[in-house]
Amino acid sequence: MSIHDTRTHRHRTVEVAVPGGTLTVAVWDPVDDLVDAPTALLVHGITASHLAWSFVVSQLPGVRLVAPDLRGRGRSEHVDGRAGMAVHADDLALVLDALDIDRVPVIAHSMGAFVAVVLAHRHADRVSRLVLIDGGLPLDLPRDADPDALVSGLLGPTAARLSMRFADDEEYLEFWRGHPAFCGHWSEELERYLRYDLVDDGHGALRPVTSYRVMIEDTLDSNMGEAVPAALAALRHPTTLLTAPRGYRDEPPGLYAPGYLSRLLAHYPGIAHTAVLGVNHYTxxxxxxGARVVGSVAQAITRMSER
Structure with missing residues (x-):
């Protein structure tokens, strides 16, 4: 039994060939072994891994959940080549091919939501519905921002940690215990997610696994590239946006300030919006x-996709 099993699902991983290497893809199968179980695709954020979804998985009994480590993250760290939203979207299409999945609802968080929008554009017949969680629509950023300043301003210590080294797991956990986003929200699931983030740096210490280069490429492409605006302009899939009122460091407002969000939703009237109260970008x-609300929405759109 995998340590990432839940009361509702069994966890396994498969390797899927993509240009430049292989992606590690998690599959959470319902414990009831339902042959006709519906499937949903989960897409994580910019410095995360598939284990970010552990909290949501238990809210989706009876649903088979496919959650890749995107290239440059988790156990897909060593995939060669450039990144960007279109590259990730094409990788996800190959994941669906490898698992013989024809069409699927996509639930995506943060940067993963931008990837999901582009997936729906580039591979429209593979996506039934979208749930975008605190991402996927343009952020309120200056278009001419310096790349390093943009990353620092958006992610702050979350990005800075990628260049840090840690003596052991416990030192890394202590780093995160001091993060305001998780104050009062510490859990065994969170610890497992964080431990998975660490790899040997080759010099006797541990480092976060996410590639800084890939993170920079993805940050610039999701906020300043052409793929996301083109995908949003052509968006035809039923889409739900869930937003958090607080940001990366539990600060108000969230990534989408109320006035700016109102203008965005007016520009994209086909997108249904729900504000998830009492949470930040992580929680x-x-x-x-937060996982209960996301799970409830995801369960509903997954059932709709079966019709």
């Missing part, structure tokens, strides 16, 4: 209260 999926 909207990585703590029980």
């Amino acid at each position: 909207i999926i990585m703590a029980p209260a």
Whole structure:
């Protein structure tokens, strides 16, 4: 039994060939072994891994859940080549091919939501519905921002940690215990997610696995590239946006300030919006209260996709 099993699902991983290497893809199968179980695709954020979804998985009994480590993250760290939203979207299409999945609802968080929008554009027949969680629509950023300043301003210590080294797991956990986003939200699931983030740096220490280069490429492409605006302009899939009122460091407002969000939703009237109260950018999926709301929406759209 995998340590990442839940009461509702069994966890396994498969390797899927993509240009430049292989992606590690998690599959959470329902414990009831339902042959006709519906399937949903989960897409994580910019410095995350598939284990960010552990909290949501338990809210989706009876649903088979496919969650890749995107290239440059988790156990897909060593995939060669450039990144960007179109590359990730094409990788996801190959994941669906490898698992013989024809069409699927996509539930995606943060940068993963931008990837999901582009997936729906480039591979429209593979996507039934979208749930975008605190991402996927343009952020309120200056178009001419310096790349390093943009990353620092958006992600702050979350990005800075990628260049840090840690003596052991416990030192890394202590780093995160001091993060305001997780104050009052510490859990065994969170610890497992964080431990998975660490790899040997080759010099006797541990480092976060996410590639800084890939993170920079993805940050610039998701906020300043052409793939996302083109995908949003052509968006035809039923789409739900869930937003958090607080940001990366539990600060108000969230990534989408109320006035700016109102203008965005007016520009994209086909997108249904729900504000998830009492959560920040992380805890909207990585703590029980947020996961319950996300799970409820995901369960509903997954059942709709079966019709």
